[in-house]
Amino acid sequence: MYLSSYRLGDHADRLFDLMRGKRRVGIVANALDFIPDDARQRYEATIYSPAREMSDLGARPEYLDLRAYFGKSDALEQALEEIDLVWVLGGNAFLLRRAMRQSGFDNLILKFLREDAIVYGGFSAGAVVATATLKGIDLMDDPHELVAGYDPTITWEGLGLVDFSIVPHYRSDHGEAEAAERAVAYFEERSLPFRAIRDGDAIVVEGDTISVLSNASR
Template identity: 50%
Template sequence: MRLYLSSHRFGRHADALQGLVGRRRNTLVIGNALDYIPAAARAVYTATTYDPVAALNDMGMPASWLDLRDYVGSPIRLHDQLSTCGLVWVLGGNAFVLRRAMRASGFDGVIHGLLAQDALVYGGSSAGAIVTAPTLRGLDLMDDPTVGTWGDEVISYEGLNLFPKSVVPHVASGHRDSAGADKAAHWLTDQGMPFVALQDGQVIVVEGGTTTLLP
């Protein structure tokens, strides 16, 4: 299994991401954690502030968008699409919205199978990293679990269970979500739950049985 989990964007270690992916660099970018934001506002942000597809292309990793809304009820099609890439990059936003999108599209089962085959790398920042944990308990101190997208589905705190600990991004980072991140880290500590606190710039890299925290 290969994972690249970042607090903010690619962190300070884009070279490590490129090395982890290797030669098969074509990338699919999932932005469904932002589905609660109007499309027009997202387009303005992409055009004026940050475009992850352009950033990946500049890194020599040809990228395109993949919208999980197009695969609801079609996990076989999703599997076929993800099988074409060497990296799936999952953006930040609201972790609970993202989890609902993943579950509705069948992403959960598909990504487990592809990672078990070492067919691709799962990379994600912020919410994209949070959802890899076994549980999202405590992360509701950062993200509102009731944000109204993907229908009126009952709130679930189940994570993808790709990484064995909770991941708390933006800790002590001056990010707009840092106050909530600090609260989440304190809550997890009080509960005795294992977690990794990431400051912006830091990255967790998992390759096979080795996990490394890059500063």
């Protein structure tokens, strides 16, 4: 797994190392579903396109919209079999978690990772949902954010891929940096396990080995 604070971060080479030369990427952008399609298209065209970034690095990306698989986990399993990396974008972690639950992605990703058949990567919300719980992340993201077709029930459990919480954008030049400080305080006050990562940082999980990659002085 490759869990980044912001976009690919400063260690994209490690992400591609995990892929072992494979190049098929499924981009999950459901954390952004609260943003109108036209605004998202303008942003990708003029500011930042994750698909273009992946293509420039030699990958073969395509979007994997989990809404198309709500209630269709068998179809999603077939789609996941055709990709080597699932790259999960930032946005609202609670909306993303709903999409993962309603599509069956949450159970399927556990299966694929156990079989070492896929790499899970993501940034911001995409990293946060890999943890055991989203409690504390409600200080950064609105858990009540909804879009048509989404179940209003809040899912507080993360995917459980790591046994600590992740706070992205910590002490970074990012709009959520102040909220990240509040989240860090939440975890510290309760003596809960967490990792706070700055933009540029990434957490790499290979088997039982967990590494925090950072160019910033602590």
